[in-house]
């Protein structure tokens with residue numbers, strides 16, 4: 236009995252122990268689960284806090300950018316987000332902006348016009364557009380802006396339009412100031428060239444003027460000789476009318492014809508008149524060329540015959556090249572007129588021509604007995620542009636400075652001889668104002684070739 240009781244108690248004990256073990260294990264598992272659950276919640280909370288902080292950081296970053304960032308609804312086009320810059324730029328509060336669209340900011344746009352731009356963007360989210368327009372601020376002031384627009388549609392997030400708006404008034408102002416500066420520089424250089432050329436022109440005019448003078452002197456003397464003959468002829472006429480003896484008069488006329496060498500005068504007077512006329516033509520064409528060259532020109536572009544511009548420039552600059560080189564012109568006869576600032580293109584040709592002559596002079600100075608150099612200027616029509624080439628056989632341009640020669644103020648010439656502005660101005664005129672191209676190539680010891688391409692048709696660059 237005692238044994239049975241003992242066994243029963245033992246069994247019960249074991250049962251209790253195993254139940255206890257089960258309970259402990261269950262408690263441990265539950266505690267584990269609770270801890271895991273807690274950790275999971277903490278992690279999620281942490282992740283959420285991190286995401287919120289990221290979002291806040293992202294928003295703060297966008298607020299710090301000087302550009303305006305907007306997002307707007309693809310259906311209503313109403314803004315759904317505006318960074319701080321967007322509010323400062325427009326002058327509207329976030330609340331006000333949320334009831335507005337881009338069309339309300341831009342007098343150039345209405346809803347329909349906006350749809351024309353936005354429609355294709357929604358069809359292809361990889362596409363974006365970039366354009367300039369004007370935005371009207373809340374205070375009524377118009378501001379020039381540059382706009383970037385794209386439709387963004389990340390997976391699982393509703394699509395929206397994203398736009399960056401940049402106020403470009405400062406940039407436009409700077410560009411305008413730069414343009415004015417360059418115009419001033421060009422004008423100064425023009426005046427300098429006209430001044431420098433004037434001395435050469437005076438020299439050029441001097442030769443024809445001298446032979447016009449010599450011929451006029453000769454004509455004056457010839458006239459007094461002929462006048463004497465005419466006087467004696469009149470006396471003969473009078474003697475004829477009064478039936479006097481004509482013999483002395485005839486003798487006097489013959490004597491005079493011999494004295495004045497009438498056959499010589501008959502041959503030389505027309506020649507002298509011809510030479511004087513030639514001289515007058517030379518002077519007037521020089522004066523005309525100088526007048527054309529120094530003409531301030533129209534503010535607007537005009538249709539010009541580039542061959543004529545080249546001929547005029549070569550003529551006015553004759554004194555700059557004639558002692559060191561011959562200029563050969565090979566100008567295509569059938570070139571169309573081109574739309575450009577004649578005056579400025581003339582200045583470009585002059586700058587290149589003077590450089591060519593100076594480069595030849597530098598070469599000749601080192602080899603004094605060499606023959607004159609040569610400058611070849613050619614024009615050609617190539618598709619929708621005109622090509623002008625100015626080639627010289629001067630000292631050439633070393634490869635290490637070839638990419639610097641167009642820099643403002645880059646010069647290899649002595650102080651007082653060059654300011655290094657010629658090519659900088661030439662490139663600005665050709666590339667920025669005429670949408671063309673100006674480049675140079677040079678092979679050591681073989682001189683340099685400068686090539687200009689100018690579009691024939693009106694270019695957007697003004």
Ligand SMILES: Nc1ncnc2c1ncn2[C@@H]1O[C@H](COP(=O)(O)OP(=O)(O)OP(=O)(O)O)[C@@H](O)[C@H]1O
Pocket residue numbers: 586590591594627629630631632640641645646647648652653654655656657658659682683
């Ligand atoms: N045809 C050429 N042959 C050789 N070197 C040239 C030629 N044209 C220009 N260069 C080089 O390019 C430099 C810059 O030319 P750029 O016309 O701009 O200024 P510059 O002639 O020195 O001075 P500026 O034209 O103001 O009187 C020259 O100093 C010269 O070294």
Ligand SMILES: [Mg+2]
Pocket residue numbers: 586589590653656657658
């Ligand atoms: Mg120069």
